[in-house]
Amino acid sequence: MNDRRAALASWLGFALAAAWLMAPVLRVYFLSDDFVPLALFHHWQEQGRFGAMLLAKLHTGLDAGDNHFYRPLSYASFALNYVVGGLDARGWMAVNLALHVASAVMAGTIGVRLVGARGAQASLAAALGAVLFLAFAPSAEVAAWISGRFDASATFFTLLSCLLFLASRRLGDAASVASLVAAVAAFLCKESAAILPFAILLLAAARDEEEGASWTFARFVAAVRRSLPWLIVAAAYLVARYVFFGSFTRVYAGTTPATAILTLDYWSGLAGTLPIWFAAHFRPEGHATAVLGFTAIQLALVAWVVFSRGTSRAMRTALLALVAAAAFTIALVAPHIGRLPPMDLGGRLLYQTAGFYAALVAAAIAVANPVKPLAVITVGVALIHGSSLLESLDRRVETSDQMRALIGEIARESAATRAGDYTLVLAPRDYKDIPFAINAQGGLMLPPVFPAPLGNHLLVQIYEEIPELPGKIEGGVVTTLRQHSVFEYLEGKRVKAAEPEYPTRVVCWDPKLKQLVPVPVTPGPAPKPWAEAIGRYVAGSGCAFGASIGRPR
Incomplete structure (x- = not known):
């Protein structure tokens, strides 16, 4: 040759x-x-x-x-x-x-x-x-x-x-x-x-x-x-x-x-x-x-x-x-x-x-x-x-399919949220060891992923942020986002109500169903026990499948 x-x-x-x-x-x-x-x-x-x-x-x-x-x-x-x-x-x-x-x-x-x-x-x-x-x-x-x-x-x-x-x-x-x-x-x-x-x-x-x-x-x-x-x-x-x-x-x-x-x-x-x-x-x-x-x-x-x-x-x-x-x-x-x-x-x-x-x-x-x-x-x-x-x-291909489905489900939840209600969407930080929703929270609430901003009625967080929810609720995250943009919130804008305002609906991502499923919690009596109840449910539910909850990144 x-x-x-x-x-x-x-x-x-x-x-x-x-x-x-x-x-x-x-x-x-x-x-x-x-x-x-x-x-x-x-x-x-x-x-x-x-x-x-x-x-x-x-x-x-x-x-x-x-x-x-x-x-x-x-x-x-x-x-x-x-x-x-x-x-x-x-x-x-x-x-x-x-x-x-x-x-x-x-x-x-x-x-x-x-x-x-x-x-x-x-x-x-x-x-x-x-x-x-x-x-x-x-x-x-x-x-x-x-x-x-x-x-x-x-x-x-x-x-x-x-x-x-x-x-x-x-x-x-x-x-x-x-x-x-x-x-x-x-x-x-x-x-x-x-x-x-x-x-x-x-x-x-x-x-x-x-x-x-x-x-x-x-x-x-x-x-x-x-x-x-x-x-x-x-x-x-x-x-x-x-x-x-x-x-x-x-x-x-x-x-x-x-x-x-x-x-x-x-x-x-x-x-x-x-x-x-x-x-x-x-x-x-x-x-x-x-x-x-x-x-x-x-x-x-x-x-x-x-x-x-x-x-x-x-x-x-x-x-x-x-x-x-x-x-x-x-x-x-x-x-x-x-x-x-x-x-x-x-x-x-x-x-x-x-x-x-x-x-x-x-x-x-x-x-x-x-x-x-x-x-x-x-x-x-x-x-x-x-x-x-x-x-x-x-x-990575499987995780991508999960993300496409999650975006579709967020759009569905947004459309189903009634006037005056507020939805908290929880998603895994990573899925099967591939980065998933970490650092994507804002992007999953904003254009161009969606035609219009969703922050005035929907908040996306990852499971690792559940322990931070009490501080955010007390700090007025829901009240602030109802009135101001995600970018203003990230820049430090805060509006506090007389009483902490909770999301009226909480959902988490179930990878097997490829759906957002309800988390059975009701607002109150205080931000900390409310968040703890959410954390317990997510950790023991199908939403935890494929997620490394609690593991250091």
Whole structure:
């Protein structure tokens, strides 16, 4: 088989794998956080400041509470989806899917380009690396969740910048300029782009192919010089974060990454939650053990390639550079995590790691001799990942069906609510470990999901908010929403009646029936016992099916 036919066969195999693995993605609907931009975009349109608010994201964070999220470009892509496709989730998901598949291709190609491989083996290596990234089970959260767009776009531009850097021959040529533009785009998508300066520096060092070159200070200086423009972009990004948020490194509210890395309690807490979190991403039972075993063999074979006598110094340097890049992705994320949730959430934290790991495996396959052992075990790892990925995608499709049904039921409840009455709708935070109504409460009461706002006669809450209901009732949530918009309430507007006003009807979501069912409580005698009665009923009813009530997120 000649090289061209080998390349065609290899990438045809990748295309078939992509069609098999990614087919369910276009059946996924808006879930959880996805409803936030929908509600905001419609609100801004009504106020005539849609464009102005999008431009403001260039110098402010997203509307995410105390979190320091600077993601204007990926957020702008949401706006484009909204303008072009409205509530048709397929268009939104198609963008995520395209970014995921393109990143897979680039991950495999980066590894092969870095070691300078050519021919049939190189084509096989690039395609296998791409399949490995594509099948990465925790990536379901990125590829099949609209809110995963932040990670999908940041990783896409990060890998694109790296690939173009490898294609450039000198600073200032078209490829290097395009690489810098991609680097800026990555930083405008999500904070995970922080790996980029380290990756470019490592790639710059690995491009020195002189067999006699050793790791000298002069070589390090040369690598810094070649990557200096990318380092300057990264430094400018950090300065901008300090100007916008008062911190170079803080991303999530309540975290102190600079001090977390110095405390044993932080690392022990993170390590203690890792096993359950990892197992949640590899289902059914037994897949987590299998993926660890197969990956250990894969790493052993990669190490054999790295330290084999037949591997040149230049190739060894390239492989070690990719090892370091993958390790850096973990090192940069770890101080921001705290504790991992005991569910299928947080796979995005390893998305960049998967990209550079796939590049490493592709590079190792490209230079391995013999190639068959590593190629075969890589197929095995991809199959295990792919099986778990499909299981996760199936749950996401099922959860999407639940959300479509819930929206229909909320519309029915709204229409059935009589003048003067007020309905409290309770829904699960997550369903079968997939984010469901968390952060969607406002969006499930507002346009564009519904033709008109529902807040004056209907309130949506999640089960975990039931203990907070007494305070909200005493604070006048029903009275306030009867007279003011959800946005005014969120901005702090409160109207208290002489006596606490209760919802006249309470319903909860039954996933098996796909219906909102009545919760048999009557208003009073006081907010706390009323809320406790609701909580007891929900926990013991069909509304609790598939929900992780009371479990930390």
